[in-house]
Amino acid sequence: MKHTLSPRRYLILLAVMLTASVGDTLLSHGMTQVGPVTMARLGMLLVALRNPWVITGILCLLGFFASYLTALSWADLTFVLPATAFGYVVVAFLAKYWQHETITVYRWAGILLIVCGVGFVANGPSLTEHKPQHATDDSAREGGAAGTGGTQ
Amino acid sequence: MIDAGHIYAGTLETWATILTVAATAVAGDVLTAGAMRRIGDLDLIRAKSGLGGAIRAVISSPMFLLGVLSMAVSFFSLLFTLSNVELSLAAPASASLTFMGNAFAAKIFLKENVNRRRWLAALFVCAGVFLLSK
Numbered sequence: 001m002k003h004t005l006s007p008r009r010y011l012i013l014l015a016v017m018l019t020a021s022v023g024d025t026l027l028s029h030g031m032t033q034v035g036p037v038t039m040a041r042l043g044m045l046l047v048a049l050r051n052p053w054v055i056t057g058i059l060c061l062l063g064f065f066a067s068y069l070t071a072l073s074w075a076d077l078t079f080v081l082p083a084t085a086f087g088y089v090v091v092a093f094l095a096k097y098w099q100h101e102t103i104t105v106y107r108w109a110g111i112l113l114i115v116c117g118v119g120f121v122a123n124g125p126s127l128t129e130h131k132p133q134h135a136t137d138d139s140a141r142e143g144g145a146a147g148t149g150g151t152q
Numbered sequence: 153m154i155d156a157g158h159i160y161a162g163t164l165e166t167w168a169t170i171l172t173v174a175a176t177a178v179a180g181d182v183l184t185a186g187a188m189r190r191i192g193d194l195d196l197i198r199a200k201s202g203l204g205g206a207i208r209a210v211i212s213s214p215m216f217l218l219g220v221l222s223m224a225v226s227f228f229s230l231l232f233t234l235s236n237v238e239l240s241l242a243a244p245a246s247a248s249l250t251f252m253g254n255a256f257a258a259k260i261f262l263k264e265n266v267n268r269r270r271w272l273a274a275l276f277v278c279a280g281v282f283l284l285s286k
Contacts, residue, residue: 027231028239037235045231069184069210073194077185077258078270081251085277088247088284110283117276120269128265 005126009074013083015067021087023060030054075126082121085114169233170242174249176226181250182257183219189262190215248278 005013030053031037037044048054071080089111096103103111191197191209198206210216233242255274259266 024243028234028243031231031234035235037232042232044235045228048231069188070194072185072188073191076264077181077262078255078264078266078274081181081254082270082273082277085247085251085281088281092284106283110280113276113280113283117273117280120273120276128263 005075009071012067012071013080016064016071016080017084017087018090019060019064019067020084021091023057023064025091026053026057026060030057076128079121079126082118086118089114166233166237166241169229169237170245171249173226173229173233173242173246174253176222176229177246177250178253178257180219180221180223180226181254182261183215183222185219185258186262187213187216187219244281244284248281251278251281 030051031048033053034044034048034051037048049058068080068084071083092103092107092111187210188194191213194206194210197209201209230242230246233246251274255266255271258264
């Protein structure tokens with residue numbers, strides 16, 4: 001059976017790639033403000049958690065985590081991960097058209113390779129078929145257990 | 153004056169921190185993916201038990217919690233690395249290593265069908281991420 005994705009699931013993959021790239025960019029910006037963290041000053045990592053850019057970056061990454069977990073519940077890890085790499089392409093385009101940065105030939109080549117890589121998996125099945133085993137029982141049991149007190 | 157010993161130690165420390173980020177990220181990804189596989193389709197669980205039920209199903213999985221712990225270690229390693237190593241090296245290098253590591257780990261531990269198409273995707277993305285840092 002070939003697993004294909006509904007438009008809603010493609011939207012979740014889009015959320016995975018956007019929140020990851022934006023979150024990383026915000027974290028990077030925040031850490032340049034915090035300054036160097038050395039083995040002797042590991043406490044600076046806690047100071048970093050009070051930086052607004054780092055906090056916003058963490059919130060974005062929480063959004064990433066929620067959409068990432070949802071995607072992993074119906075697709076293979078090796079299907080979801082290349083999709084997240086597409087976020088690098090988004091960042092490159094944001095850098096060019098928003099920050100007016102110059103994109104070198106190397107970067108255009110990198111973008112092309114990532115697009116090709118994502119295209120390879122996007123056309124294939126999203127989930128490996130496994131023979132029925134305990135996993136099915138586990139999921140039914142856990143889903144059922146969650147259902148006993150989880151209606152909110 | 154630049155000391156060759158310090159340069160070597162610096163390079164070694166740089167790659168050790170990048171490798172730590174990648175290794176813990178792979179462990180986190182594989183553990184959470186394994187946990188999500190055991191739990192089942194979150195869309196179905198949410199439709200049946202609501203958002204609270206879906207969250208409960210996820211956070212009651214020990215494998216998921218172990219994966220989150222690995223991801224937390226990876227996150228703090230990344231913060232540590234970013235404060236010492238240039239973003240243009242640290243981000244693509246750790247991301248590329250994580251992509252390839254995940255392809256191997258998914259095949260070995262998750263028994264995913266990593267066919268030629270997926271290997272090519274991992275290689276293309278890996279090379280593409282490196283070119284982006286140029």
